[in-house]
Amino acid sequence: MTHTRTAIVVGGGIAGPVAALALRRAGIEATVHEAYTTTADGVGGALGIAPNGRAALGLVGLDRIGTPMNAIVLQNHKGRTITEIRQPAQFSWRADLYRRLYDLALQQGVEVHHGHELVDVRESGSGIRAVFADGSTSEEADVLIGADGLRSTVRRLIDPQAPEPRYSGLLGFGARVEGAGLPPTGDRMYMAFGRRAFFGYQTFEDGSGVWFANLPYAYRTWQQARQTSNEQWLHRLAEAFAEDTLPALDLLRLTPPEDLITTGPMEDLPHVPHWHRGRMVLVGDSAHATSPSSGQGASLAAESAVELARALRDLPHPQAFAAYEHARRARVERVIAQGARTNSGKAAGPVGRVVRDALLPLFARLATPEKMAWQYDHRISWDAPVAA
Ligand SMILES: Cc1cc2nc3c(=O)[nH]c(=O)nc-3n(C[C@H](O)[C@H](O)[C@H](O)COP(=O)(O)OP(=O)(O)OC[C@H]3O[C@@H](n4cnc5c(N)ncnc54)[C@H](O)[C@@H]3O)c2cc1C
Known part of the structure; x- marks a missing residue:
């Protein structure tokens, strides 16, 4: 051979x-x-x-x-920091x-x-x-x-x-925004288990920022779920983060619908x-x-x-x-x-969230x-x- x-x-x-x-x-x-x-x-x-x-x-x-994304600051839905995990990475x-x-x-x-x-x-x-x-x-x-x-x-x-x-039950979304109006997070990505969805963001010296969200979502076919417009997704995301004390709502508000990136179902093998x-x-x-x-x-x-x-x-x-x-x-x-x-x-779910937190x-x-x-x-x- x-x-x-x-x-x-x-x-x-x-x-x-x-x-x-x-x-x-x-x-x-x-x-x-x-x-x-x-x-x-x-x-x-x-x-x-x-x-x-x-x-x-x-x-x-x-x-x-x-x-550079050299640390992840993990927070709960009230924005209280649980820990900072130092791990040199990039996004x-x-x-x-x-x-x-x-x-x-x-x-x-x-x-x-x-x-x-x-x-x-x-x-x-x-x-x-x-x-x-x-x-x-x-x-x-x-x-x-x-x-x-x-x-x-x-x-x-x-x-x-x-x-x-295999579908995880979560959909992925994200965007970059100009004029985030938040203090720069430096090389830290903030991530939070909100009450109803997961949120992450990083903001930079030039005022720009990036965010992502993982939204629990059940659907029959992804084709069907794709009919949802970006305006509707932004609205759903805003609802999911409405009870949290996180900058999620500010960053969502700054995201024009046409800039929303729907990365789709989070799947693995x-x-x-x-x-x-x-x-x-x-x-x-x-x-x-x-x-x-x-x-x-x-x-x-x-x-x-x-x-x-x-x-x-x-x-x-x-x-x-x-x-x-x-x-x-x-x-x-x-x-x-x-x-x-x-x-x-x-x-x-509601019980799992209590255990998780x-x-x-x-x-x-x-x-x-x-x-x-x-x-x-x-x-x-x-x-x-x-x-x-
Ligand atoms: C368009 C796109 C956008 C993505 N965006 C994200 C993201 O935002 N965040 C994230 O975490 N991951 C994203 N991913 C997945 C990510 O790129 C992969 O998880 C990872 O980088 C592994 O890469 P891969 O090359 O194995 O697979 P992929 O990056 O999926 O690349 C596979 C490639 O194979 C091509 N292909 C598929 N079938 C055939 C075929 N029959 N014949 C010839 N070519 C074929 C596809 O068009 C694609 O270009 C995305 C993937 C794609 C294709």
């Missing part, structure tokens, strides 16, 4: 470009195929980049991304992270094809091809990497019984039984989507992309896929489980930098050989 020379990367979001860059660093030629006909500039809200994610991005040449607009990665990939000679929605594959003894919705196919390559996100097609091609995303089959393998959200509450989605995607490239550098693909999964599965599933626990606190100081004590080191201090040794 020979080593991998070429790869098809399906998905040009975050994991896809990182995988392509890391593969190039590993001496493997990678081509990215993205379903959208255009780039994703200006699309999406904010996401966290934890120190472990920043380190993984650094390995493919991306540094200095995002706005970035998804569009900014995406654009930086996209530019880097192009600079390094990665081909990115838009309008290539993968619907099937053709696998032979010598290689694999992607089949796109318009009937065209890609060049043959040694492996195909599914970096196609939460609703991955590659996941279903690997395993038709693969699980679907706690356990995907099969990450690879034959010449196909998953990376990023397609394999291990974690709810945004963990702040680790993009970071884990970057880590996995780099680990997969290392494994393919050193081993023929069947062993490389197994070594990659072995290196990643326990870690990512632990983060996903932690994100899900945070979500259940955010979506708690009573236990918050305890949880806060557990979230010390030492206790979180397994998550944030993880570093990938690029040069270390990968054993089968």
Whole structure:
């Protein structure tokens, strides 16, 4: 069995470009195929980049991304501070992270094809091809990497019984505002368990600010829920925070409806039984989507992309896929489980809220930098050989 020379990367979001860059660093030629006909500039809200994610991005040449968020000040619905958790991280607009990665990939000679929605594959003894919705196919390559996100097609091609995303019961919203009229929070993000919804915000020296909210919400189909206008969502959010002593209402009032970003249902994938089959393998959200509450989605995607490239550098693909999964599965599933626990606190009912608020100081004590080191201090040794 020979080593991998070429790869098809399906998905040009975050994991896809990182995988392509890391593969190039590993001496493997990678081509990215993205379903959208255009780039994703200006699309999406904010996401966290934890120190472990920043380190993984650094390995493919991306540094200095995002706005520092070196502490989380956790408050209750009365705005009383329960604890301050120091953890050096960044937050970035998804569009900014995406654009930086996209530019880097192009600079390094990665081909990115838009309008290539993968619907099937053709696998032979010598290689694999992607089949796109318009009937065209890609060049043959040694492996195909599914970096196609939460609703991955590659996941279903690997395993038709693969699980679907699980809804946490929360919807995500956010916006940036000008003239927030609040004192700057510096490098601190304030987060609060309101009585009926979760709120976070950070304000800056220039008077601008960012906020996000997680609203418990039951719906039949997301298609149907999407009919709700931004004005209506802002109104619902204002109702949810009406009884809290938080700056939520001020920041909502400063948000023009057209600037509201609805990031949609907060979903995860706690356990995907099969990450690879034959010449196909998953990376990023397609394999291990974690709810945004963990702040680790993009970071884990970057880590996995780099680990997969290392494994393919050193081993023929069947062993490389197994070594990659072995290196990643326990870690990512632990983060996903932690994100899900945070979500259940955010979506708690009246009784759950009382228990949660009573236990918050305890949880806060557990979230010390030492206790979180397994998550944030993880570093990938690029040069270390990968054993089968
Ligand atoms: C448009 C968009 C906006 C987002 N906004 C936020 C946000 O505000 N906050 C947050 O925390 N997370 C957001 N996410 C999710 C976040 O980017 C991921 O959780 C994380 O960064 C992992 O990235 P990923 O590359 O694995 O998945 P994604 O970022 O979801 O990228 C997957 C890519 O694959 C493409 N794709 C899907 N199916 C196919 C197919 N069949 N053929 C070819 N290409 C395909 C998608 O169009 C997408 O570009 C967003 C994702 C998308 C796609």
